[in-house]
Amino acid sequence: MKDNVLIGVKEIARQANVSIGTVDRVIHDRTGVAEVTRKKILAIMKELDYQPNILARRLASKKVLRFATLIPAVSSETEFWEAPLKGIQQAEAEIKQFGIVIDKYFYNQNDKQSFVDQSKKILKTNVDGVLVAPIFIEESLAFSKLCNLAKIPQVFINSDIPNESRLSYIGPDLFQSGHLSAHIVNYLVAKHDKILIVNISKEIDSYHHLLRKEKGFISYFEGHEKEVQIIKTDITPETDYASISIKLRVVLAEHTDVKVIFVTNSRVFSVAQFLEKNGLSHIRLVGYDFLTESIAYLKKGIIDFLICQKPQEQGHKGIMTLYQNLVLNTEIEATYYMPIDIITKENYKSYRN
Amino acid sequence: MKDNVLIGVKEIARQANVSIGTVDRVIHDRTGVAEVTRKKILAIMKELDYQPNILARRLASKKVLRFATLIPAVSSETEFWEAPLKGIQQAEAEIKQFGIVIDKYFYNQNDKQSFVDQSKKILKTNVDGVLVAPIFIEESLAFSKLCNLAKIPQVFINSDIPNESRLSYIGPDLFQSGHLSAHIVNYLVAKHDKILIVNISKEIDSYHHLLRKEKGFISYFEGHEKEVQIIKTDITPETDYASISIKLRVVLAEHTDVKVIFVTNSRVFSVAQFLEKNGLSHIRLVGYDFLTESIAYLKKGIIDFLICQKPQEQGHKGIMTLYQNLVLNTEIEATYYMPIDIITKENYKSYRN
DNA sequence: CTGAAAGCGCTTACAG
């Protein structure tokens, strides 16, 4: 008659003939419980299919959970990292009432050392989970190893690193996004047309990510009936407008018949600026990311398409993934590819990052 | 010294020199509190910028919140409504530990009466919030009015209804999505090409939504340099494959030079089937929604593009909106347009509803 | 190794 009256730890304690303190100990795998008792309690928990009440747990526990985020600072060059930060802040607002605190660290994406410095800082605090944008491959890998030693789960966003021990990657499938860009470009070209791929990057490490997109792009046209001609140019390490301008001028002087330019990252707005200034707006232009400057060129028709992968949602989902893992104890997908969104003059207004 | 030791209702009670029971009464706007007391407590709450602890509230309150959802049943004609339902279930799993129960009601989208019947059922239960897909305009409006009388907040998904008193609309901007489709089609046509718009709908009410898309589409080409010729055909009320086939055969016999077909809803797969069977796959085809059948035609290249608006997220976000309003007491956006996603052969694999 | 008690910030009867 009284069987189902009790619930949770109390019911377990009753059935096991122990106090709820002891039940709590085995739930949290703490030491100081006789092996027999532990086994008995575990069995009962299993039979009852015990699910802890998260509300009660967070309310009773004074302990706050600390998450750290490590992403590039918003730079004068690109506002791209504003969006993930916004997503992080949004998630923070949603879960702060559950006792979660988020410490935000930023590095300079043109300076590896700043990444190393910041990551060291994080490890000095006692942090329960980290969200990282691992732009620098080796340094990120080193950081990841240290986290794993300290049993700190890591979520990567924006770009992945071959690393089996991260909790999850949330971001684009770079190869596929290049492939899709090519599909769109395919609508813009005729047989034998010439296409220019432009990689703009200061740091050689991020260049690696651009190459993935480039490969996806090129693969689309391999053996394709249109038999387009693809040429490419890399603009590095100087990426100010003057440097870009000089380089493009040379390339386009040599190849006067370029029909489409594909820029593998958000720096597409610099190329747009160049085309506009030099009266070359008949050249079709495709690039990446939802930046204010790029949108302006999209409106004007200088940029035809932008590929975007929900940077804000990446930040938001990254934090929520840590939350789900650490608080709710949910299963986490090791890889979560963001949808590849195509932004045009027509739909940018309703676009949600 | 002891000032900040207390928190929440206790601190308010202390400052107001009353018991926490009384504080609770004014927080929840219950009767039976002297006006002076109420004012005093309100003032203190304001000064302290009191934010209730949701965890404690939900834990202490035995009351469950009931949400009801009213959407079309998945039909043999289209699996479209599977996705919103999935989103609803996903949200349910996330918030059920907060004491929220979701009752799911379904109507037949070809039968107004079934909508009326189900909505009546809902009103007989004591429900705290509803999520509705208001396909039938008048019936939905009537239901909405009754909800408002009973102070039940409503969230609309998938299509909106002129109605100032709903809590929120979450779904596509129909006009814009038609406009965007036209922009894409623009890449597929040459000057003076002929475009066929196809509306397929059993119920005249949902036809209204299709018209919005049609208008957006046509508006794009008004005064456009390409001077395309746009014709249209409505297939109603019979929408089985045979009926569609007969109608299309007639139209395409008369207009043998149609270059592109734009189908204003998910029934694009029926048109694809027709084109394939009749060796007309050279005609470009654009339509709506991420259905298994349509994706198959997308893969084959019979369908060129699909416009999709995250039906699953609509369901998910719809429930979460009720949750935010009723539990967290957050400000809610009255209109939340879903992004307009363009699905192609290249990106459908990573598409998230 | 284990238990009893206090407490997290609220809500809910109940008593007056």
Place this chain on the structure above:
DNA sequence: CTGAAAGCGCTTACAG
């Protein structure tokens, strides 16, 4: 109109 007490399902010292 108001207060005191019990309780939601946990966690956290503390005592033994």
